[in-house]
Amino acid sequence: MDFTDFVSDSGLTSLSFGSYDLFFKARSYILYSSQADVKCFQAIKSPPEVAMYPCAYRWYNHVASFEPGFSSLPGDPSKSHTAYGPESSELTVNPAKAPAAEAEEEEDYKKKKEGKTKPAAKSIVSLDVKPWDDETDMKELEANVRAIEKEGLVWGASKLAAVGFGIKKLQINLVVEDEKVSLYELQGQVEEDEDHVQSTDSAAMQKL
Numbered sequence: 001m002d003f004t005d006f007v008s009d010s011g012l013t014s015l016s017f018g019s020y021d022l023f024f025k026a027r028s029y030i031l032y033s034s035q036a037d038v039k040c041f042q043a044i045k046s047p048p049e050v051a052m053y054p055c056a057y058r059w060y061n062h063v064a065s066f067e068p069g070f071s072s073l074p075g076d077p078s079k080s081h082t083a084y085g086p087e088s089s090e091l092t093v094n095p096a097k098a099p100a101a102e103a104e105e106e107e108d109y110k111k112k113k114e115g116k117t118k119p120a121a122k123s124i125v126s127l128d129v130k131p132w133d134d135e136t137d138m139k140e141l142e143a144n145v146r147a148i149e150k151e152g153l154v155w156g157a158s159k160l161a162a163v164g165f166g167i168k169k170l171q172i173n174l175v176v177e178d179e180k181v182s183l184y185e186l187q188g189q190v191e192e193d194e195d196h197v198q199s200t201d202s203a204a205m206q207k208l
Contacts, residue, residue, distance in 0.1 A: 029059075035075025036083075037063045043081040120152075121178045126171060126204040129190060129197055134166040141196040142170055148189050152180030171203065 030036040041063045050057040131141060146155050156173035163169050187200040
């Protein structure tokens with residue numbers, strides 16, 4: 001038996017969604033989120049009614065979440081949706097086994113989603129570090145700044161920029177992970193070098 005009629009009411013009731021609904025009481029996919037699911041999903045003209053076919057409705061929305069990556073799913077995309085479906089013996093589901101099978105497939109799905117973690121939000125910052133006067137050793141000042149180490153902090157390029165009256169400030173770039181590094185606290189640490197640093201200022205900040 002296969003899933004062939006996705007249009008007529010009789011097909012939806014007796015063969016397609018009716019069979020789907022019973023089939024998916026113990027499953028999340030037709031075949032492990034593959035082209036089998038894609039082809040059957042694409043053959044459906046409109047989502048199944050949740051009141052009539054709750055399990056088929058769940059499957060439909062489940063597969064829809066993968067739509068942007070359909071082409072990357074395993075399987076033969078040249079096959080028709082009619083090549084897939086349950087054998088008649090598969091439609092008799094042991095109710096005692098259904099919850100366990102469902103839980104196992106849902107757990108596999110969660111693990112796959114957890115593996116696709118979003119990249120950490122980062123910002124690039126241009127920090128101005130002003131010395132007390134023109135006699136401040138700027139090499140020592142910069143060395144002390146770069147000596148500050150934090151998880152999620154990467155120091156970048158730097159240069160000296162004229163302020164006036166022979167005084168130069170340190171302009172240094174850095175990349176921070178927003179959740180791990182507080183720019184306010186970092187500036188406070190830099191300013192703890194009271195022998196060299198008069199003040200600091202975040203001159204520019206941009207999200208990466």
